[in-house]
Amino acid sequence: MKQTVQKLFGFLGRPFETGGKLEKLHPLYEAVETVFLWPDRVTAVSPQVRDQLDLKRFMSFVILALIPPAVYGIWNTGYQSRLASGLSLDTAGALWTGLLIFVPMLIVSYAAGLFWEVVFAAVRKHPVSEGFLVTGLLFPLTLPPTTPLWMVAAGISFGVVIGKEVFGGTGRNILNPALTARAFLFFAYPGQMSGDVWVRIIGEPGPAADAVTGATPLALAPTLAAGTRFEPALHEAGFSFSTLLWGGYPGSIGATSALMCLIGGIFLVLTGIANFRTIVGGIAGVLGTGYLIYFSADPSASPWYSLNPFYHLVMGGFAFGLVYMATDPVTAPGMERVRYLYGFLIGALTVLIRVYNPAFPEGVMLAILFMNIFAPLLDQLEISIRNRRRIPNV
Amino acid sequence: MISIHLKKGYDLNVAGKPSRELKHLPSPDQVALLPDKLPFVKTRLIVKTGDRVQIGSVLFEDKANPGVRFLSPGGGEVIDIRYGPRRVIEAVVIRLDSNEDHREFPAIPENRIADVPREKLLAALVDGGVWPLIRELPFRNIPRPGAEMPPAVIVSLSSKEPFQPIPNLYFRDKADLLVYGTRVLRRLAKRVIVSIADRDADLLAGKGLGEAPDCFPIRFRGHYPAGDPGVLLYRTKRTSKENRSWFIHGQDLLLLAGLLRDGVFPTERTVSVGGTASPVRGHFRTRIGAPLAHLLSGAEPNGDIRYVQGGLLSGYAASGKGHLGLYETALTLIPEGGERELFGFIRPGFHKPSYSRAFLSVFHTAPFARNCNTHGEERACINCGYCAHVCPVDILPQYTMKALRADEIEEALALGLLDCVECGLCTYVCPSKIELYQILKNAKASYYQEMNR
Numbered sequence: 007m008k009q010t011v012q013k014l015f016g017f018l019g020r021p022f023e024t025g026g027k028l029e030k031l032h033p034l035y036e037a038v039e040t041v042f043l044w045p046d047r048v049t050a051v052s053p054q055v056r057d058q059l060d061l062k063r064f065m066s067f068v069i070l071a072l073i074p075p076a077v078y079g080i081w082n083t084g085y086q087s088r089l090a091s092g093l094s095l096d097t098a099g100a101l102w103t104g105l106l107i108f109v110p111m112l113i114v115s116y117a118a119g120l121f122w123e124v125v126f127a128a129v130r131k132h133p134v135s136e137g138f139l140v141t142g143l144l145f146p147l148t149l150p151p152t153t154p155l156w157m158v159a160a161g162i163s164f165g166v167v168i169g170k171e172v173f174g175g176t177g178r179n180i181l182n183p184a185l186t187a188r189a190f191l192f193f194a195y196p197g198q199m200s201g202d203v204w205v206r207i208i209g210e211p212g213p214a215a216d217a218v219t220g221a222t223p224l225a226l227a228p229t230l231a232a233g234t235r236f237e238p239a240l241h242e243a244g245f246s247f248s249t250l251l252w253g254g255y256p257g258s259i260g261a262t263s264a265l266m267c268l269i270g271g272i273f274l275v276l277t278g279i280a281n282f283r284t285i286v287g288g289i290a291g292v293l294g295t296g297y298l299i300y301f302s303a304d305p306s307a308s309p310w311y312s313l314n315p316f317y318h319l320v321m322g323g324f325a326f327g328l329v330y331m332a333t334d335p336v337t338a339p340g341m342e343r344v345r346y347l348y349g350f351l352i353g354a355l356t357v358l359i360r361v362y363n364p365a366f367p368e369g370v371m372l373a374i375l376f377m378n379i380f381a382p383l384l385d386q387l388e389i390s391i392r393n394r395r396r397i398p399n400v
Numbered sequence: 401m402i403s404i405h406l407k408k409g410y411d412l413n414v415a416g417k418p419s420r421e422l423k424h425l426p427s428p429d430q431v432a433l434l435p436d437k438l439p440f441v442k443t444r445l446i447v448k449t450g451d452r453v454q455i456g457s458v459l460f461e462d463k464a465n466p467g468v469r470f471l472s473p474g475g476g477e478v479i480d481i482r483y484g485p486r487r488v489i490e491a492v493v494i495r496l497d498s499n500e501d502h503r504e505f506p507a508i509p510e511n512r513i514a515d516v517p518r519e520k521l522l523a524a525l526v527d528g529g530v531w532p533l534i535r536e537l538p539f540r541n542i543p544r545p546g547a548e549m550p551p552a553v554i555v556s557l558s559s560k561e562p563f564q565p566i567p568n569l570y571f572r573d574k575a576d577l578l579v580y581g582t583r584v585l586r587r588l589a590k591r592v593i594v595s596i597a598d599r600d601a602d603l604l605a606g607k608g609l610g611e612a613p614d615c616f617p618i619r620f621r622g623h624y625p626a627g628d629p630g631v632l633l634y635r636t637k638r639t640s641k642e643n644r645s646w647f648i649h650g651q652d653l654l655l656l657a658g659l660l661r662d663g664v665f666p667t668e669r670t671v672s673v674g675g676t677a678s679p680v681r682g683h684f685r686t687r688i689g690a691p692l693a694h695l696l697s698g699a700e701p702n703g704d705i706r707y708v709q710g711g712l713l714s715g716y717a718a719s720g721k722g723h724l725g726l727y728e729t730a731l732t733l734i735p736e737g738g739e740r741e742l743f744g745f746i747r748p749g750f751h752k753p754s755y756s757r758a759f760l761s762v763f764h765t766a767p768f769a770r771n772c773n774t775h776g777e778e779r780a781c782i783n784c785g786y787c788a789h790v791c792p793v794d795i796l797p798q799y800t801m802k803a804l805r806a807d808e809i810e811e812a813l814a815l816g817l818l819d820c821v822e823c824g825l826c827t828y829v830c831p832s833k834i835e836l837y838q839i840l841k842n843a844k845a846s847y848y849q850e851m852n853r
Binding site for chain 1: 414638643706708712713714736742746755756772775776785798814816824832833
């Protein structure tokens with residue numbers, strides 16, 4: 007088996023070698039080849055032995071952790087779509103419909119993103135970084151199912167080029183590329199991204215016509231009269247706590263189910279790929295800020311003021327953002343203690359944006375991007391405290 | 401006895417442990433000194449090919465550190481002076497006579513150590529060629545013989561690195577030299593700290609080391625590199641004055657004590673040989689600079705094998721035709737591992753050891769076979785923080801590396817660059833396969849060169 011694959015790649019790789027016709031595309035070939043055949047590089051300098059963990063495995067674990075929300079999201083997308091179209095609601099059919107909606111978006115996301123990755127890798131003569139595999143999957147999961155494919159391509163191009171490559175590629179970016187991509191679409195095409203269109207109708211062409219109105223729980227608040235209590239209104243609209251936790255409602259493809267994100271998050275924390283400090287801080291931030299508002303603000307002024315803060319954890323994309331975006335090691339602080347603070351501020355900002363800024367119904371995206379900017383400052387804070395405690399050695 | 405527990409660091413759990421048997425090897429037919437493996441030494445050769453030498457004749461001296469000389473570990477004829485790239489001297493090889501001559505040095509009886517003036521003691525160590533066995537933190541260079549009295553000298557008896565000789569074995573029939581040696585060291589520094597692993601601590605029982613007011617035996621527990629003198633200093637120092645402490649390894653102390661007590665340049669070493677690819681695994685008593693093949697007692701390892709001198713993490717790769725370095729007391733043989741693996745990165749990995757928890761090997765407690773594969777390609781730093789987590793002296797290797805790449809030396813120093821004990825763990829755990837150890841070590845070395853220009 008291994009010999010066969012090795013021979014195959016030996017044959018396929020010839021045009022990509024130095025002097026070959028496709029020499030410039032060597033990073034692309036190398037990226038594919040090393041997925042199948044782990045490199046045979048041996049240590050040239052001390053230490054003589056190395057750990058088995060590499061970036062490929064590191065990143066593929068994030069992809070593994072994305073499977074629960076992705077599979078659930080595919081089913082949910084199909085289910086909501088069939089529900090709105092009046093078709094049968096069996097699981098297999100829902101999954102199939104969901105796949106028909108999601109897979110084209112995923113392919114476009116990977117293809118457009120990989121195109122830019124390879125362009126930059128070829129120009130820089132760098133290998134293609136594995137980080138893109140995560141970005142390319144994360145991004146479509148944060149989109150509404152009604153997003154047209156050209157918009158997926160435009161978004162991921164912006165995310166990869168402006169969010170990452172202009173800074174020097176993976177490891178050097180300031181902002182999370184997938185979120186940058188989403189923020190780009192959010193501000194460039196607010197109609198499609200933050201409007202009320204979240205469900206695709208099957209069989210009808212055109213993006214605008216094939217969507218039905220279905221308010222997301224976050225979009226519900228501004229529609230309520232002052233003085234209404236939020237929770238009963240949510241229940242009335244079909245969003246009980248357990249529905250929000252499970253995620254069986256229209257929304258971004260992968261981000262509706264807090265429960266699935268929790269499963270993925272536990273996996274990431276147990277394997278040590280994601281840092282639990284950010285997640286703990288984020289939950290504390292939401293609950294802390296939520297309770298502060300709950301106990302101090304006059305509930306008759308806005309429906310948000312009377313909301314049990316636990317709802318914030320399960321509504322919208324908070325769980326998804328916290329588990330998969332905020333824990334991105336590149337854009338989060340590297341120091342351990344300020345990671346609590348970083349997470350806390352993400353949670354707090356999410357709640358504040360949701361409650362006090364009706365223009366942006368979803369706060370988590372902006373909260374994470376905002377805190378991404380502050381991550382180096384937080385690091386600097388902890389490092390300078392640490393350095394001061396050190397006995398100098400010069 | 402003071403007890404210290406090091407919580408950071410990491411134990412490698414490598415298969416191929418040497419047995420606890422001590423075997424005496426017959427005399428090899430040649431020995432060598434390896435000048436380019438000596439820290440910051442600029443070699444000036446005294447002998448040339450064809451010269452006759454005795455045990456204890458001067459082979460070369462250090463241009464950068466006047467007075468420091470390196471003596472022949474064997475008596476016979478200099479048969480080869482091997483040069484490497486840029487004419488660096490790699491080895492001075494001596495073919496041993498069957499009846500070796502040796503130079504006489506003045507001996508100092510144990511009860512007279514306290515009466516000899518310190519300058520005379522220093523001169524005896526320098527003339528006797530054992531001075532290079534003492535080294536100075538943080539650069540691990542050979543101290544200047546005329547340097548001021550250091551705040552402390554740390555005697556490091558055990559190492560947690562796989563596979564270093566067990567103190568109980570290298571001290572066998574030499575235990576009295578330990579007491580003699582510490583008496584000498586107490587004349588050289590203000591304090592003597594004798595560190596030993598918890599598991600070996602019975603070696604110090606009844607030696608009365610702690611009775612002297614300036615001698616502090618310390619037992620330590622914890623992961624590699626808990627036994628390193630740099631780690632010990634970092635954990636115990638109170639002021640920055642202690643940074644320039646000296647240290648000496650247990651076996652080197654035996655040599656130093658042996659020279660002064662007996663008046664003969666000592667040549668004996670206890671070497672542990674291990675590793676999954678090694679045909680023999682055990683402890684061997686042999687000569688300084690013995691050929692590596694001699695340590696394997698003539699058995700030929702087969703396959704693509706790497707010879708590692710001095711430990712898998714902090715040691716270096718050597719040729720199978722090479723010789724034992726002056727400071728090195730361990731030889732580990734492991735396969736090169738230069739094969740490609742199908743879907744290597746996504747296998748469950750029950751047999752793939754990792755510092756992370758991303759492999760099923762977290763449930764595997766038996767020792768792992770190792771090879772020299774890097775298990776991945778070099779990538780940009782993603783700031784995962786594994787290196788900072790494992791660093792025994794709380795450096796942030798990832799930020800230090802970035803500071804150094806930006807030429808921000810001040811910042812790197814503030815982060816603790818000079819506290820680096822060169823354990824190699826940061827590089828070992830790095831998933832981006834960045835050579836953090838080399839970057840930090842090279843930065844330290846150039847800082848040393850800059851300061852001693």
